[in-house]
Amino acid sequence: MTGLGRKMLVGVAALTLAGTGVASAQAASSAPEGAISAPAGTRQVTAASMTLWNAPSGGASVGTWTAAQCFYWTAIEGTNRYRTTTGSGATVWVTADPAYSTIGCRDH
Structure with a gap:
């Protein structure tokens, strides 16, 4: 050369x-303020139920998901919560504690 x-x-x-x-x-x-850099992806609820929150830190409970619910998350924010959306398109947060959900979605 x-x-x-x-x-x-x-x-x-x-x-x-x-x-x-x-x-x-x-x-x-x-990335949103307070977000943790992590690859987004799908998760499946493994707990009997998981609370949906209207804010990344604190906030009010706005519903629950039950075991086997799958969700796609885009960021981990606030008090260790996944930012996600409901079927209607509302932005909500659920706990990012791995004791309550697992990576990916499986047929049930």
């Missing part, structure tokens, strides 16, 4: 890495 070819390859690699860093910084800055 010629000197010019090597310089171009190194330049492209540096540009690629720089672009990756910018994307990561933007993603981190768009």
Whole structure:
């Protein structure tokens, strides 16, 4: 490989890495305040019931989910709670304690 070819390859690699860093910084800055960086995903309720809250910290109970309920969460916020939505589209929070739900959703 010629000197010019090597310089171009190194330049492209540096540009690629720089672009990756910018994307990561933007993603981190768009996370809700108080959110913990963790990959979002699905979970299934393993407790007999799980309380739905109207705020990430404190707040009021707005309902419950029962065992085997599946949900998709987008962030862990406030007092260790998953941010999720109900079937009607309302934003709610449920406990992120692994004693009450498990990763993924299974047919029941």
